Amino acid sequence: MAAAVARRDSFSDSGSDSEDSSLSDSELQEAFARGALKPGLNVVLEERPKRRNDTDGLKQCLAEFRQQLAWVERLDVTLGPVADPVSQGASTSDAVDPENDFQREMSFYRQAQAAVLEALPRLRKLQVPTRRPDDYFAEMAKSDQQMQKIRQKLKSKQEAMERSEKAKQLRAMRKYGKKVQVEILQRRQKEKKNMLNAVKKYQKGLSDKLDFLDEEQTSSQGNKKGSASQRTKKGRRAQSGTQKRVLMMYPASSQKWLTTKAQEKEEEEEKEGRKPLIPESTHITCLC
Structure with missing residues (x-):
């Protein structure tokens, strides 16, 4: 009975400890003496490291992996968006609402447009072609030799289909020719038979025509x-x-x-x- 009361008191004490987060050292000692404190109930929080912006270290890392390449190999430009003609050249970078999908997409479009207007003259000055040929459709993943093999294979397959079709037509024509020939022979035999019958009738006097x-x-x-x-x-x-x-x-x-x-x-x-x-x-x- 006394143990049950002590356990109930410990539960009530633990509930009160959870409610009051700011306990003094004396209260903690009393709780420890009663056995209310158990392993795993209290976790020591680690101190968060302070954030710092080490610009010198970042510049040093950038200098280590930076490659000194020409601009035509990098093709990078750093520009702001083109001024909106509706706002008559006023800066709209602060007015763009990131939650507005239309404004966000328009800002991306104007920034890409500014990059094109800046990069195209430089490419033309360096005599770099910027337009595809008229007969160009898409970048091919296969080489020209492999495409030539595929073309020859398709051509041979098409020729084989044409030959088989011609053979079918010839067989059909032969079959039709045989059929016509048989019909002609049957008709001639029928005419000959009718002729002989008419002659026999005339000989016997059954007909005078x-x-x-x-x-x-x-x-x-x-x-x-x-x-x-x-x-x-x-x-x-x-x-x-x-x-x-x-x-x-x-x-x-x-x-x-x-x-x-x-x-x-x-x-x-x-x-x-x-x-x-x-x-x-x-x-x-x-x-x-």
Whole structure:
């Protein structure tokens, strides 16, 4: 019980000690005797060193690492900001509010402008170029040799792509040519089949029309290329040859009737003012 009371008294004493920061030596001795003072509660503050501005030492350090270089190697200027034209040349260094972002940035801009106005004439006087070439875009991190290799690589890749594209086009053209050729062969086979069927029907007496002769003539004329005179000559030869082949397939009794039909057709064309398609040298009557 007595120990608890003493501990409570010590806590109250420690709280009072924390509240009163200015304790006398006698009070500290009494607290130490009671056991209220414990290690770590009190920290001895070190005396702060006094600040001093050693200008001589700073100048000595500056002289040790300073390099005596020309101005063109240093490019340093010490200037104030350009006078604000709005204030008519009045000094605005004291009026700049550091908390105002706009005024602060404008002061930086005017100071940089003053440095440019001071440094450019000096650079021109020393014949130092201050403008980039017209074809200059940016500082390259790679050398010219490496860029030349990259350019050649890109060029070779582009040429390979062009060759592959041409090969694709050639393959497509060949495929299309084969397709057209197959279509032409199929059409010719179909026309030949229709022609043979019409001839068979005519032989059997199932049909008395000779339209397949005109169709053969028009198809032969449409498939041939060349000038108009060449087409007419080829058409005449084709029709005469076709009629010859057709007449050779018929018996002699039917050839007279076909000859008269051809003569009547020629007479009708002569009346209408058209030339006969079959020349006299290869007339059908020669087969009778």
